[in-house]
Amino acid sequence: MNRNAFVFLICITLILTPGSSLANPGGNGDGDRDYSCGGSCHGDPALSMPSEATIEITLGNEVFSGQAVAIHVTIEDISTPSNIIGIFILGSLNGNSDTPEDHGWHLIQDPNGGSSNYIETKAASSGSVTVTWVLLSPTNSGSHSLYAEIHHGGYPGDKAYSGVSEKFEVIVQDVPEGLPGLANDWIAPSFRVSGDNSPLSISTRNSTDISVEWMLDGEWNPISVESVCIELTEDFCNDWEVSIPATMGEANILYRVTTYNGTFAIEQPWLKMGTAPPPFEGEVWSARAHSFAFALLIISFLVTLQARLYPTIERDNMDQTQIVASSEMVRSEENPGWLWNPESQEWIEDPEYNGGNE
Amino acid sequence: MVGAATFHTAMAEIVVGSMVLATLCAIGCSISRIVPTSEINNESLMVTMDRASLAGSVLALIFLPIAILSGNIAADGQAESALLYNKFVYSGLALGFWSAFVIGRIRMGPGLWEERPLAFLQSATAGVAFLMTSMASSIGGKLVRGESLFDVLPFWLPTETASILPLWASFSLLTLGITSSALVFKFTLPKIVRIE
Numbered sequence: 185m186n187r188n189a190f191v192f193l194i195c196i197t198l199i200l201t202p203g204s205s206l207a208n209p210g211g212n213g214d215g216d217r218d219y220s221c222g223g224s225c226h227g228d229p230a231l232s233m234p235s236e237a238t239i240e241i242t243l244g245n246e247v248f249s250g251q252a253v254a255i256h257v258t259i260e261d262i263s264t265p266s267n268i269i270g271i272f273i274l275g276s277l278n279g280n281s282d283t284p285e286d287h288g289w290h291l292i293q294d295p296n297g298g299s300s301n302y303i304e305t306k307a308a309s310s311g312s313v314t315v316t317w318v319l320l321s322p323t324n325s326g327s328h329s330l331y332a333e334i335h336h337g338g339y340p341g342d343k344a345y346s347g348v349s350e351k352f353e354v355i356v357q358d359v360p361e362g363l364p365g366l367a368n369d370w371i372a373p374s375f376r377v378s379g380d381n382s383p384l385s386i387s388t389r390n391s392t393d394i395s396v397e398w399m400l401d402g403e404w405n406p407i408s409v410e411s412v413c414i415e416l417t418e419d420f421c422n423d424w425e426v427s428i429p430a431t432m433g434e435a436n437i438l439y440r441v442t443t444y445n446g447t448f449a450i451e452q453p454w455l456k457m458g459t460a461p462p463p464f465e466g467e468v469w470s471a472r473a474h475s476f477a478f479a480l481l482i483i484s485f486l487v488t489l490q491a492r493l494y495p496t497i498e499r500d501n502m503d504q505t506q507i508v509a510s511s512e513m514v515r516s517e518e519n520p521g522w523l524w525n526p527e528s529q530e531w532i533e534d535p536e537y538n539g540g541n542e
Numbered sequence: 543m544v545g546a547a548t549f550h551t552a553m554a555e556i557v558v559g560s561m562v563l564a565t566l567c568a569i570g571c572s573i574s575r576i577v578p579t580s581e582i583n584n585e586s587l588m589v590t591m592d593r594a595s596l597a598g599s600v601l602a603l604i605f606l607p608i609a610i611l612s613g614n615i616a617a618d619g620q621a622e623s624a625l626l627y628n629k630f631v632y633s634g635l636a637l638g639f640w641s642a643f644v645i646g647r648i649r650m651g652p653g654l655w656e657e658r659p660l661a662f663l664q665s666a667t668a669g670v671a672f673l674m675t676s677m678a679s680s681i682g683g684k685l686v687r688g689e690s691l692f693d694v695l696p697f698w699l700p701t702e703t704a705s706i707l708p709l710w711a712s713f714s715l716l717t718l719g720i721t722s723s724a725l726v727f728k729f730t731l732p733k734i735v736r737i738e
Binding site: 464466467470473475485487489490 | 610614620623630631633634637638639641645646650659663667704707708709711712713715716718719720722723726730731733
């Protein structure tokens with residue numbers, strides 16, 4: 185009875201050991217997503233609750249059509265045990281085609297260094313966080329809307345939380361003729377491989393010159409670097425290379441480009457570039473050969489060990505009658521009392537021989 | 543149509559399940575020979591555990607190559623990370639240990655459990671084989687879900703870093719493996735016969 189109870193208790197413990205979790209705790213990672221991920225738990229009224237956090241959008245600089253602009257999203261008073269928070273920047277709240285790209289914006293860089301409208305980050309223990317997207321504004325001037333939405337988890341037993349900001353209106357002004365800026369098709373690189381000090385390519389438009397300054401994430405004193413024009417066309421140069429020092433480990437570099445058209449200068453938003461580990465250099469055929477080599481070597485080693493530990497049989501003291509009886513020994517009339525073993529090619533004594541007496 | 547990754551998961555689950563049975567029973571056989579005979583620890587239990595360990599390991603050995611092949615297809619013929627490279631290596635180690643376990647049991651018969659050093663070797667082989675198999679499957683969990691059951695353990699065999707061999711070194715090692723196993727099968731294996 186006690187044994188049954190013990191086994192029952194072990195089974196119950198094993199069943200209860202895995203923590204209960206819903207859907208995708210910790211999120212699905214950065215990506216391009218519509219409002220509420222097109223019907224996730226956070227967007228389902230039956231499975232979600234409104235977040236108590238406050239969400240605010242601010243602009244980092246004046247907005248000209250087709251020019252880079254920094255959009256800051258500040259979240260405060262968030263209450264989540266893991267502090268993990270998913271943040272969207274959206275062009276509408278329709279549930280489909282909501283990304284800023286769908287509304288004429290172009291994502292240059294998200295707060296994690298990629299180019300997604302949804303990112304996951306961690307809030308400070310105070311429950312607040314500020315993140316920055318760098319976007320190229322729509323080419324048509326006028327009023328444009330942006331929204332910020334958050335998703336986060338709660339304490340065990342709670343539902344999924346969701347919150348959305350007020351509509352944030354951005355007035356995009358007509359761009360003055362010849363305004364220098366970043367090229368529409370240029371995407372800021374998210375990462376550089378650790379130790380890579382190759383020059384960074386920057387594409388601009390209407391620029392006669394650029395200046396670039398950089399600093400490590402967390403520092404406050406930017407350092408200027410020289411830029412080299414790659415291709416000069418008429419009066420403008422729109423392809424540049426700058427040498428930003430290599431980074432190691434998990435260091436992030438912040439850099440800012442200032443574009444010039446003559447004496448007129450436009451300071452672009454700060455951009456972030458992370459450090460990626462070197463690419464893995466293993467080959468699949470090497471891995472396969474390595475794997476089968478280990479398999480064969482292990483078999484060889486263990487079979488040898490089995491033979492080594494195999495009990496030794498004292499053949500001299502054994503009764504060999506059965507061995508002889510079961511084997512195909514050849515009895516020879518020329519050699520009475522001896523049997524020829526064709527396998528071992530040797531003569532052995534005939535245990536049944538009685539000296540010729542029948 | 544079932545995707546290669548789903549098929550691989552199903553095969554891996556069969557392999558791991560069979561191997562859990564085989565490992566527990568193999569260790570049970572060794573323990574059964576150490577502790578005194580009692581109402582529970584009797585000959586019938588010993589025979590059952592021996593047969594269960596043999597059945598489990600043979601079943602796993604049949605499905606292990608299928609799991610490895612389907613994993614290869616699921617990985618799209620790439621070893622693009624240290625985790626994936628290590629998955630290949632641990633799979634090979636698991637295949638080696640389980641093959642040695644089955645060869646030993648089939649050649650020597652159930653009498654091997656009567657020989658203490660052999661019984662210890664056999665159960666240790668099963669234990670290490672199971673560790674290698676579960677490492678390979680845990681890497682699968684890491685790759686797909688980002689977590690594994692081994693995360694809760696205080697130790698963890700190396701998976702995030704891999705000792706990459708150049709192609710020529712891998713093939714040299716493979717040649718050595720083929721040669722050594724050919725020699726062992728030709729000269730050593732015939733010496734191991736059924737223990738009565």
